[in-house]
Amino acid sequence: MRFKPSYAPGPTDVRENVRLALAKKTNNPDFDKEFVHYYHEVCQKMGQVMGTTNDVLLLGGEGILALEAACASLTEPGDRVLVLDNGIYGEGFKDFVSMYGGEPVVLSFDDHQDIPVQQLRDFLEKDHDFKYATFVHCDTPTSMLNDVNQISPLLKEYGILTVVDSVAGMVGEPIDVDQNKIDICCGGSQKAISAPAGLAIVSVSEDAKKAMNDRKTPIASYYANLQIYLGYREKGKLPYTMPAAHIEALEVALDNILEEGLMAVYERHAKIANAVRTSIQAYGLSLFLETGRSNTVTAVIIPEEIGALTLQQHIQETYNLYIATSLAQYTDVILRIGHMGENAHFDKVLSVLTVIENGLRDLGFEGNGHLGQLFLDAYRAEN
Ligand SMILES: *Cc1c(COP(=O)(O)O)cnc(C)c1O
Numbered sequence: 001m002r003f004k005p006s007y008a009p010g011p012t013d014v015r016e017n018v019r020l021a022l023a024k025k026t027n028n029p030d031f032d033k034e035f036v037h038y039y040h041e042v043c044q045k046m047g048q049v050m051g052t053t054n055d056v057l058l059l060g061g062e063g064i065l066a067l068e069a070a071c072a073s074l075t076e077p078g079d080r081v082l083v084l085d086n087g088i089y090g091e092g093f094k095d096f097v098s099m100y101g102g103e104p105v106v107l108s109f110d111d112h113q114d115i116p117v118q119q120l121r122d123f124l125e126k127d128h129d130f131k132y133a134t135f136v137h138c139d140t141p142t143s144m145l146n147d148v149n150q151i152s153p154l155l156k157e158y159g160i161l162t163v164v165d166s167v168a169g170m171v172g173e174p175i176d177v178d179q180n181k182i183d184i185c186c187g188g189s190q191k192a193i194s195a196p197a198g199l200a201i202v203s204v205s206e207d208a209k210k211a212m213n214d215r216k217t218p219i220a221s222y223y224a225n226l227q228i229y230l231g232y233r234e235k236g237k238l239p240y241t242m243p244a245a246h247i248e249a250l251e252v253a254l255d256n257i258l259e260e261g262l263m264a265v266y267e268r269h270a271k272i273a274n275a276v277r278t279s280i281q282a283y284g285l286s287l288f289l290e291t292g293r294s295n296t297v298t299a300v301i302i303p304e305e306i307g308a309l310t311l312q313q314h315i316q317e318t319y320n321l322y323i324a325t326s327l328a329q330y331t332d333v334i335l336r337i338g339h340m341g342e343n344a345h346f347d348k349v350l351s352v353l354t355v356i357e358n359g360l361r362d363l364g365f366e367g368n369g370h371l372g373q374l375f376l377d378a379y380r381a382e383n
Pocket residue numbers: 010062063064089136138139140165167168188191
């Protein structure tokens with residue numbers, strides 16, 4: 001297949017040393033005892049990046065498997081589960097909960113603002129009889145960042161376990177699993193970590209393990225069953241053949257992050273994201289969000305007379321570049337600029353903004369000045 005550059009919010013660019021790691025010869029992960037040890041080392045490194053000493057598991061599968069495994073492993077028939085919704089993935093958790101027999105209670109907020117903590121507190125004061133709650137750190141389709149520092153500890157105050165989807169948040173935004181008392185934190189290899197798609201990541205707290213052990217009914221899954229995984233792990237084994245090459249590649253991607261330094265990585269994301277937001281608005285376009293703007297992706301409203309889908313298609317055909325619109329009701333409304341992981345670099349973002357400007361102009365939208373220049377100015381002003 002011919003390579004076409006993409007600036008969607010994931011999968012992101014994979015650095016050469018990570019791609020080369022995929023090509024290494026690997027030992028048979030089923031027979032090589034050293035492999036189990038190696039697997040745990042990479043899990044620990046992943047935990048270091050997520051800010052946790054909890055058990056971390058790397059599952060062969062895409063990020064969605066992490067979300068499903070969390071819900072499959074915690075939900076028993078009849079369990080009430082609080083689903084916090086201010087975005088597409090946030091609401092989507094209700095489907096995993098019901099699929100495994102739980103009763104999702106969806107608490108919906110305005111999609112333009114991050115979850116209002118006081119409103120959540122007021123709700124919990126009246127009703128907190130939930131086994132666990134779900135929410136999304138960065139809800140990518142609208143670029144929403146929820147305040148994990150506040151929300152997760154608040155839920156724990158009421159004895160509610162927390163499942164957090166940080167697939168598109170971690171590494172681009174601090175997640176600090178232990179400090180934030182997250183029971184199951186979900187990640188994926190292909191977003192800000194910038195490894196190839198193919199690994200789902202979960203951290204599992206002691207409270208989450210206890211909830212699994214205290215179940216009266218068995219977990220209704222094999223591949224999405226975290227208890228089986230943890231059981232094998234205790235015996236120094238792994239439940240099935242692990243994608244060894246992907247784990248080697250993930251390790252190199254994590255080394256890249258640790259070598260740059262987590263704080264420096266967060267700062268790089270913040271600088272790029274601030275400059276994108278400033279330049280988009282100076283150019284005369286509007287951001288979708290009022291508050292909670294994630295540093296990993298920016299959602300831009302495309303004028304109705306053009307439409308996000310038409311712009312996307314035009315840019316693909318004319319400039320050979322993939323950019324993302326959104327999902328569900330926002331598909332034709334929002335254009336998303338992904339600036340996470342290896343895509344959060346000045347030169348890459350400059351080129352995508354230049355292409356977007358050209359695309360908009362071709363379709364009749366004239367902004368103020370040049371988007372690329374505005375981005376450059378905003379970026380320089382940050383330094
Ligand atoms: C990308 C993403 C996932 C994983 O799903 P995809 O199949 O890669 O779309 C899960 N949650 C969020 C918030 C994501 O951005």
